[in-house]
Amino acid sequence: MKYDISKATAPAMPNLGKGTECIKLLLSQASKSMHDPFVPMFFPILGAHISGSEFQYPDNSWKEPTGMMANLVAHSGDNKGQLSTLANAICRDFRQHDEAEEKKLLEWQKQKQTEPDNKKKTARPDVFFRFPPSNTTNAAFIQNAMALEAQGGLTQYFNLPEVEMADRLCGGHKQVSVLLRNVYDRDRAGALRATADGVTGNPTIRACFTISSNPDSTRKFYKYELTNGTFGRMVFSYKPRGNREGRIPRLGKYSDEFYQKLDEYLARLAICKGRYIIRPLNKLIDKLAEDMATMADLADDDLLFEISHRSLVSGWKAGCVLWVLNNQVWTKSMGELVEWLVYHDMWSKMAVFADMLKDGDTSISEVVKTGPKNMLDNLQDTFNEQQLEALRVSVGKTQDGTKRQLRVWMSRGFVEYSCQTGLYSKTELYLKGKS
Numbered sequence: 001m002k003y004d005i006s007k008a009t010a011p012a013m014p015n016l017g018k019g020t021e022c023i024k025l026l027l028s029q030a031s032k033s034m035h036d037p038f039v040p041m042f043f044p045i046l047g048a049h050i051s052g053s054e055f056q057y058p059d060n061s062w063k064e065p066t067g068m069m070a071n072l073v074a075h076s077g078d079n080k081g082q083l084s085t086l087a088n089a090i091c092r093d094f095r096q097h098d099e100a101e102e103k104k105l106l107e108w109q110k111q112k113q114t115e116p117d118n119k120k121k122t123a124r125p126d127v128f129f130r131f132p133p134s135n136t137t138n139a140a141f142i143q144n145a146m147a148l149e150a151q152g153g154l155t156q157y158f159n160l161p162e163v164e165m166a167d168r169l170c171g172g173h174k175q176v177s178v179l180l181r182n183v184y185d186r187d188r189a190g191a192l193r194a195t196a197d198g199v200t201g202n203p204t205i206r207a208c209f210t211i212s213s214n215p216d217s218t219r220k221f222y223k224y225e226l227t228n229g230t231f232g233r234m235v236f237s238y239k240p241r242g243n244r245e246g247r248i249p250r251l252g253k254y255s256d257e258f259y260q261k262l263d264e265y266l267a268r269l270a271i272c273k274g275r276y277i278i279r280p281l282n283k284l285i286d287k288l289a290e291d292m293a294t295m296a297d298l299a300d301d302d303l304l305f306e307i308s309h310r311s312l313v314s315g316w317k318a319g320c321v322l323w324v325l326n327n328q329v330w331t332k333s334m335g336e337l338v339e340w341l342v343y344h345d346m347w348s349k350m351a352v353f354a355d356m357l358k359d360g361d362t363s364i365s366e367v368v369k370t371g372p373k374n375m376l377d378n379l380q381d382t383f384n385e386q387q388l389e390a391l392r393v394s395v396g397k398t399q400d401g402t403k404r405q406l407r408v409w410m411s412r413g414f415v416e417y418s419c420q421t422g423l424y425s426k427t428e429l430y431l432k433g434k435s
Contacts (some may be wrong), residue, residue: 001242001291001294001295001433002339003339003340003343003347004298004344004374005295005346005347005350005372006350006372006373006374007347008240009240010036010238010239010240010250010344010348011340011343011344011347011348011375012036013035013036013039013337013340013344014333014336014339015333016283016333016337017151017331017332017336018325018331018332018333018335019039019322019326019329019330019331019333019334019385020322020331020334020337020376021325021358022046022262022265022325023042023322023337024074024397025175025258025262025265026038026042026090026262027039028252029078029086029089029251029252029253029258030086030251030252030253031082031247031249031250032249033079033215033239033242033249034082034083034239034249036080036239036344037072037074037123037237037238037239038072038082038086038237038285039068039237039337039341040082040235040237040318040341040345041069041072041083041210041237041343041350042072042086042090042275042325043068043161043318043321043341044068044069044070044157044208044210044235045086045087045090045091045157045208045210045315046244046265046269046321046325047065047066047089047155047277047317047320047321048066048068048130048155048156048157048207048208048271049067049093049155049163049266049270049415050064050065050066050092050153050155050269050270050272050321050324051152051153051206051270052152052153052271052273052274053065053273053274053275053276053324054274054275055275055276055277055278055320056113056275056276056277056282057282057285057313057316058262058285058286058289058316059283061137061289062275062411063186063313063317064206065154065186065277065321066186066188066206066207066208066319067185067186067205067207067317068071068209068235068237068317069180069183069184069208069209069211069233069234069235069316070209070210070213070214070234070235070237070320070372071210071211071212071213071234071235071236071237072210072211072213072237072239073213073214073215073218073228073236073237073238073239073348073352073412074212074214074215074237074238074239075215075241076214078239078241078242079249080212080308081212082249082251082261082386083159083210083212083257084159084212085212085251085254087157087159087253089159089254089258089259089262090262091130091131092203092259093130093202093263093266094157095131097129097258098129098130098131098132101127101128101129102127102129103240103301104125104127105125105127108124108125111233115301120381127147128144128147128150128151128154129144129147129156130148130154130155130156130157131156131157131158132144133411134158134160134161134165134169135160135165135167135168136158136169137168137171138169138170138171138175139171140169141156141169141207142155145204145205145206145207146203147189147205147282148203148206148310149201149203149204149206151324151383153204153206153394154206155206155208156206156207156208157207157208157209157210158207158208158209158210159209159210159211159257160209160211160212161211161212161362162211162213162217163212163217164213164217164221165211165212166221168207170229171387174251176225176230177225177228177229177230177293179205179228180209180230180233180234181230181233182205183205183207183209184310185231186204186205187204187205188202188203188204188205189212192291200313203237215238218352219352222234222353223356226353226356226357228303231307231349231353231418232257232306232307232309232310232311233310233314235314235341236345236348236349236352237344237345237348237429238347238348238352240351242425255320259330265325268324268325268327269321269324269325272324272328274330276320277298278319278320278323278330280330280335281316281319281320281323281330281334281335281338284319284335285312285315285319288312288339288342289308289312292305292312292342292346293411294307294313295306295372295374296308296372297307297405297408297409298374298375298376298377298409298413298414299372299374299412300375300392300397300401300405300408301372303357304346304350304372307346307349308342308346311342311345311349312342314341314342314345315338315339315341315342315345317332317340318337318338318341319335319338320434322334322337322338335376339370339381343348345410350372354372358396373395374414375388375391375392375395375405376409376414376426376430377401379391379426380422381422381425381426381431382423382425382426383423384407384424385402385403385424386422386423388402388406388424389402389407390428392405406424409424409431410424413427413429413430414427414429414430415427416429
């Protein structure tokens with residue numbers, strides 16, 4: 001495993017090499033301190049530009065790069081607002097389209113007002129929006145999803161500057177979990193709806209989201225979503241409070257040259273159609289799945305293992321987007337970035353929510369909450385069962401699980417047992433993997 005998510009500091013992003021030029025282009029418009037936190041946020045915005053394509057996941061299912069959701073978590077005044085400027089830049093094509101569609105609606109509304117009440121009203125024009133406003137209601141969201149499905153399955157993208165805005169979009173906080181899960185799983189809206197214009201349809205929900213929030217509001221918002229699957233489906237990107245610097249962050253200039261290069265990448269996303277299997281990416285995800293299981297076994301943490309499943313899917317979707325951006329060619333640097341995205345998501349979740357996952361506490365201190373510990377690292381190279389038992393108790397685990405944990409470690413080849421001494425020893429394979 002390349003990264004340790006139990007540390008208070010975030011995993012360092014790898015150097016962006018060949019195949020990640022679009023990400024470097026976008027980062028050129030952001031202040032340096034926001035580079036690492038912003039990278040995971042780019043993929044839902046970029047992924048919304050791909051329609052009509054499916055990619056085969058390692059389990060042989062076919063998935064679209066829609067349903068990508070990421071939540072940027074940073075303290076107030078810590079430059080989260082730069083993300084909205086970048087989102088508007090990436091979605092410049094969406095904005096231009098939506099402005100034309102809005103004019104059609106306004107003309108229709110004016111025409112309706114001039115028509116006599118005793119005559120049949122002119123039908124609402126067939127319009128659809130790619131980048132709806134953040135205050136969109138749930139009814140408008142579903143209506144737009146129907147229109148986008150009629151256009152061949154396009155994706156709508158939302159940028160929510162505050163996490164509470166999701167309540168309005170989902171029709172209330174109790175519906176947040178259902179809608180976000182439908183979005184992630186590319187599921188249908190769930191039911192037919194009666195309106196003044198008749199009965200609406202039940203469209204497949206294709207949407208991507210980026211959300212910005214501070215740690216307190218984030219923890220309160222997801223308090224009841226930590227164990228129902230919603231939490232795992234959302235990618236989190238956490239930026240801890242940094243040092244006090246007496247320098248105003250510099251923003252991008254968004255020159256014509258920048259937009260020209262960006263449009264070239266967006267064109268690659270727009271023309272991507274068909275079904276694809278990215279074998280190097282799938283091989284990487286299989287390897288990362290093994291790493292996640294190893295990490296969970298070393299920490300004896302079932303919840304960590306469960307959360308990792310969807311972090312892998314989200315990282316894989318980001319890899320699909322990178323592959324399209326790079327003219328459908330895979331590189332080593334792209335693989336390194338995908339691996340970091342998975343670990344950064346896991347680290348962010350543990351950093352913001354570790355204590356809540358453990359005991360339901362909703363308060364937050366200035367100290368970053370650390371993730372699950374590798375208990376084998378906290379033992380001597382040779383140890384006995386009682387020492388592991390004491391360690392488990394010290395980290396809040398039960399004594400009863402000690403024997404099972406030792407059996408798992410032995411089956412994975414992490415430790416071996418000596419009948420003569422009654423001691424367990426770390427294997428050469430495990431020690432080599434840690435070096």
